[in-house]
Amino acid sequence: MLKLYDYPLSGNCFKVRQMLAWLGVAHETVPVNFYPGREHKSAAFLANINPLGQLPVIDDDGFLLRDAQAILVYLASRHHDAQGHWHPDDPKLRGQVAMWLATADDITRTASAARLHDTLGYHHLDIDACRAGARAVFRVLDDHLAEQASMGLRWLASAPEPTIADLACFPYVALAGEGGISLDEFPALRNWVWNFRHLPGFIGMSGIFPAGSA
Template sequence: MQLFDYELSGNCYKVRFLLHMLGLAYDRYPVDFHPGREHKAAWFVAQHNPLGQIPVLVDDGVSIPDAQAILVYLASRYDAAGSWYPDDPLTRARIQAWLGIAGEITRTASAARLHDGFGYPFDIDACRAGARAVFRMLDDHLAQAHSLGRSWLASGDAPTIADIACFPYAALAQEGGIALDEFPALRRWIADFRTQPRFVGMAGIMAPALSAH
């Protein structure tokens, strides 16, 4: 198994996180996303992802693009316990809805981060406004869930790939100039995610014990 990966990408982190949680061995191919734009290279587009995007997972010789699709694949094939993508139609429908929302978080909060940190020429005001709208919806959902004794997006008892998909760019929001002060339930959920057993972070999202120093 091979992962075409960029260390600072929240979408790549989602895949690394689930691979870690499932205890799966893999080789990392570091893609020169910035400034090299290797993900747009002709060989990468032809062999792995015609959209020229990362991450891409290669398993059994097949290239699987798109972070959310990779999460579904890994959880479906390798999670024997079925906890990350439960085999229940309603839960799976909820997860799929949140995977779509994760795409909206990428379109807004991640774009704001790319603007501020990498100089991408996005409409920063539109990105931040869109991110705040998504975060407001997340915060409202999580506050209601918390009032019912539930901590997670799609399943009250345990995190699923829905939580993995939505987590990184919410946790990295301040790198795009988006404060989370007005979203207390969202901040609590981020803290809950970071305190899971065996949590592993990335640059900007440290494990709680490490971030305290």
């Protein structure tokens, strides 16, 4: 059975948990003591699970894969949902999805880093640079989503349904406040977060509650 090396407070792990839920893939979770244990930096983890010392990682019957975006591509390809909307076949949509998957890592390097600084004591990080970097990426996303909205589109790729690009970019935008980054100046991005939280089957995580919950 597929195993997910997981940490509940990780937005990158959330991406995989949510994809597994939406695709209905049976799996087991291997909890990793990310904080305070730093188990992801242990010799055993580096040697056997991920030499980069990062989460998430999956082990699908011996097939080890790291990096949230790579895992989303793999899961959506292997367990195709009925409509195939998470990773569409159309070449232009696929190109757009790949482009925004790359942006997801920019969000991790900036907004997620700011959150690690503020919530888990990663004080070696340059918080001003993290926040400024996050705002720069959010500006690009907000402008793009406003333009999409003017054409009657709600998601990052020009498709009627969300794709793995939306899932990959979502958590650290939604959690930006935990890194001291306000979404006040990004109305289209706030609207997109709202739409995403209202998708059927949205599971949420600490700090991002499903629509309709307390």
